[in-house]
Amino acid sequence: MAVFDHLGITVDDLARGIAQFGPVLDALGFAREDEDDSSSWWREGETQLILYRAREAGTGPHRHGRVGWQHLAFAVDSRAEVDRLHDVAIAAGWSPVREPKLYPRFNERYYASFVEDDNGIRIEFMHNPPRTDADG
Template identity: 70%
Template structure:
């Protein structure tokens, strides 16, 4: 049986990207396990590692949303307040607000999310979609 082990993300400059990613990942419960010039990574118990690597070719970014490749990575959190809190942390760390926290009834009547993007065009979704209670 295969399991999801880690996610590698290519960025133009690891130290700069690590500075942007770290507050968000810490707010999501990850701990930075390594922070270097050419790679950095975060761990969380029983979760896949998230790694940043330096691009092989400088100046090939940023990624453009909607092109072949990365779409976004969604993190499910426990409440709407957590969506708002982590969204604010990301924006304070220099992430661009793609979509402010709001309801997404086209996904479900309980779906609440925000979308942010870093300088490399990497998009994250912070979302809360509790199970139906009826």
Template identity: 70%
Template sequence: MAVFDHLGITVDDLPRAVAQFDAVFAALGFTRFDADNGASWQREGEPEFIVFAAREPGTGPHRHGRVGWQHLALAVDSPDEVDRLHAIAVDSGWTVVRAPKKYPRFTDRYYASFVEDASGIRIEFMFNPPREAAAD
């Protein structure tokens, strides 16, 4: 049984967040489910991702580096997939934090990009194959 079942985050502008996250999660093969005060995305074998409207509007955005959310890393199958998802996110209104590039300080195989939405929610698209797979 998986340890992580779901991840819920709170956003200032729910319609905007749904549109931005939907572009990314749809590209990853997740299905969206709408609710009265939020939306969620699910894909078999993966934890559910949920966005909720803030109970107190105007309390955002979250500031990276403060207590709370840091970022969510989404592992993908290739550097090309990092590039593709990065472009989809940017086209959907995400702000570029770091453009796609190699991160040799992590491993010599690590390739990633970072984007942030209007609520200060940061996600990373990353490719870091096991050493054996990288040799292929």
């Protein structure tokens, strides 16, 4: 059983949020369901991600580094998948924060990219294969 059941994210413009999150979550194999003031994506056995329309218009964007949301990391199976998802996100209107690259400050295998949407919501695509005996 997953430890986290769902993650709710509030956006100023729900249609724009769907346009930005949808292609990324579709590319990750999530299915979508719409309600009146929200849309949700899920995969069997995975945490559900829900976008909500802001109760008060004009309260965004979120500012990275302030109290609250930092980022959500999606673990993927390869560096090529990090690159592909980064390109999908950019095509859907996300802004690049950090292009795909190695992050040796985490470890010599950690490869990731970071993107941010119109609401200041930041996500990461990362590949961090297990350490092997050949790693030393």
